[in-house]
Amino acid sequence: MEKRTTKSGLPKELSVGDVARRSGVTVSTLHFYETKGLVSGYRNAGNQRRYPRSILRRVAVIRIAQRAGLSLSEIREALKTLPDGRPPTMRDWRRMSGTWRQALQDRIENLTKLRDQLDLCIGCGCLSLTDCPLRNPGDIKGKSPQII
Amino acid sequence: MEKRTTKSGLPKELSVGDVARRSGVTVSTLHFYETKGLVSGYRNAGNQRRYPRSILRRVAVIRIAQRAGLSLSEIREALKTLPDGRPPTMRDWRRMSGTWRQALQDRIENLTKLRDQLDLCIGCGCLSLTDCPLRNPGDIKGKSPQII
DNA sequence: CATTGACCTCAACCTTACATGAGGTTTTAT
DNA sequence: ATAAAACCTCATGTAAGGTTGAGGTCAATG
Numbered sequence: 001m002e003k004r005t006t007k008s009g010l011p012k013e014l015s016v017g018d019v020a021r022r023s024g025v026t027v028s029t030l031h032f033y034e035t036k037g038l039v040s041g042y043r044n045a046g047n048q049r050r051y052p053r054s055i056l057r058r059v060a061v062i063r064i065a066q067r068a069g070l071s072l073s074e075i076r077e078a079l080k081t082l083p084d085g086r087p088p089t090m091r092d093w094r095r096m097s098g099t100w101r102q103a104l105q106d107r108i109e110n111l112t113k114l115r116d117q118l119d120l121c122i123g124c125g126c127l128s129l130t131d132c133p134l135r136n137p138g139d140i141k142g143k144s145p146q147i148i
Numbered sequence: 149m150e151k152r153t154t155k156s157g158l159p160k161e162l163s164v165g166d167v168a169r170r171s172g173v174t175v176s177t178l179h180f181y182e183t184k185g186l187v188s189g190y191r192n193a194g195n196q197r198r199y200p201r202s203i204l205r206r207v208a209v210i211r212i213a214q215r216a217g218l219s220l221s222e223i224r225e226a227l228k229t230l231p232d233g234r235p236p237t238m239r240d241w242r243r244m245s246g247t248w249r250q251a252l253q254d255r256i257e258n259l260t261k262l263r264d265q266l267d268l269c270i271g272c273g274c275l276s277l278t279d280c281p282l283r284n285p286g287d288i289k290g291k292s293p294q295i296i
Numbered sequence: 297c298a299t300t301g302a303c304c305t306c307a308a309c310c311t312t313a314c315a316t317g318a319g320g321t322t323t324t325a326t
Numbered sequence: 327a328t329a330a331a332a333c334c335t336c337a338t339g340t341a342a343g344g345t346t347g348a349g350g351t352c353a354a355t356g
Contacts, residue, residue, distance in 0.1 A: 017302060027303085028345055036343090046352045048303055067262055072343070097270045104263045108256060114215055115252045122245045163323095165332060175333085176315055184313090194322045196333055220313070 014051045023059040030059075038062060038076050057088075068104040162199045171207040178207075186210060186224050205236075209244075216252040
């Protein structure tokens with residue numbers, strides 16, 4: 001693939017293999033993403049997948065969101081609000097990445113809280129104490145552990 | 149269970165059900181942890197699991213380590229350095245939790261870096277740029293994505 | 297124009313971290 | 327003493343996020 005190019009020298013359409021090479025994910029991952037509704041493209045006369053160049057950005061966005069800790073289904077929902085074949089506008093991108101930034105921030109704060117509690121407990125040899133914050137974290141709901 | 153108690157009124161040995169109730173994990177999780185070598189106990193005459201009270205601390209430690217992002221096999225390895233039937237000493241606990249603290253800290257730093265990059269890219273409408281740090285993060289090794 | 301590499305689909309498999317249920321035994325409570 | 331609650335083992339299921347392989351087609355190249 002990557003033969004027909006635009007005047008800028010960039011290929012107009014991409015095969016799965018092209019996308020795999022350039023995005024850093026495998027072909028099977030692209031197939032998988034397609035079954036999960038995360039990416040889409042069209043087929044050529046021979047039933048092979050062809051993608052517009054915007055797929056590359058889309059895959060990059062998916063990977064970033066994964067790094068931020070989102071599940072593929074959350075990512076799919078977020079991507080639903082973006083145009084699929086066309087590159088997203090600045091506004092589109094800001095809205096989505098803003099939400100993701102917040103999710104990331106929440107995760108960071110949770111982990112930081114855990115780290116600080118761990119620091120306290122490393123100091124005090126804790127975990128034997130009935131009121132150790134680490135033993136009954138506020139973010140775990142349901143039947144809480146009894147006094148140990 | 150929880151009938152025979154010490155003079156302090158605390159039960160001397162615990163059944164799986166007791167441990168489940170008091171630690172906040174299910175019985176099947178305890179079975180599972182046993183198959184994975186994370187916890188152990190002994191059996192009574194009727195082949196039922198019995199645990200010393202120190203199991204409670206052990207399970208608490210496992211859950212904390214999970215929150216910090218460690219896998220069960222990593223946790224198992226770390227726990228190997230602790231006594232199983234006896235409560236760990238302060239030194240034991242400090243060594244282990246110190247390592248975990250570091251792992252946690254690394255995770256926090258990675259996520260923070262990602263967040264900051266995301267902030268930059270939210271501002272600039274990035275991801276179209278060939279040198280966007282989000283598109284080729286330093287922490288992903290191997291064949292890096294080509295210029296998009 | 298034949299070959300080889302790239303694609304196709306579909307099913308099965310993998311890892312992590314458990315949950316569920318069947319069929320049978322042991323404890324506990326009345 | 328008996329019923330109910332709790333346990334036991336072992337097999338199977340679940341969910342996420344893919345990977346692998348078989349069997350067959352398509353396309354780029356000498």
